[in-house]
Amino acid sequence: MIQATLDTLSHYASFFFHREEKLMDAFNYPGLEFHRAEHRNLLQKIAKQRIAAKRKASVKSAKKLFDELSSWFCHHALLQDIAFAPYIDDTEKAERIAREGTAECLLDLTVEHKESAACRSSHVEVEVEAAVARVL
Numbered sequence: 001m002i003q004a005t006l007d008t009l010s011h012y013a014s015f016f017f018h019r020e021e022k023l024m025d026a027f028n029y030p031g032l033e034f035h036r037a038e039h040r041n042l043l044q045k046i047a048k049q050r051i052a053a054k055r056k057a058s059v060k061s062a063k064k065l066f067d068e069l070s071s072w073f074c075h076h077a078l079l080q081d082i083a084f085a086p087y088i089d090d091t092e093k094a095e096r097i098a099r100e101g102t103a104e105c106l107l108d109l110t111v112e113h114k115e116s117a118a119c120r121s122s123h124v125e126v127e128v129e130a131a132v133a134r135v136l
């Protein structure tokens with residue numbers, strides 16, 4: 001379960017960060033390179049945890065990682081992601097860029113969950129399908 005969760009997190013975070021960086025690039029955000037490095041560092045941390053979880057997964061280490069990731073995402077979203085908002089001067093353009101590839105990513109995640117018996121959950125599938133419907 002921990003391994004499957006980390007796989008899904010890695011997949012979605014990669015997609016999400018790439019999309020965010022594409023938006024920042026499209027709007028000439030001066031903090032893009034710093035922001036990209038922050039994303040890359042987190043993805044590397046998740047990758048290390050995926051390797052560690054393959055060797056030995058424990059509830060204690062999963063809880064510690066959850067706390068670290070929660071803290072990282074709160075800090076990142078509230079301070080760094082929000083700093084980009086003033087640079088978006090065309091919301092239609094931003095929405096168009098943000099939608100590119102979103103449905104495909106969410107569908108990939110659905111397939112991953114269906115293939116993972118440990119994560120088979122109708123609740124997750126319903127949430128992903130609803131998210132796809134909102135995007136399309």
Ligand SMILES: [Fe+2]
Nearest residue numbers: 020035076081
């Ligand atoms: Fe970000």
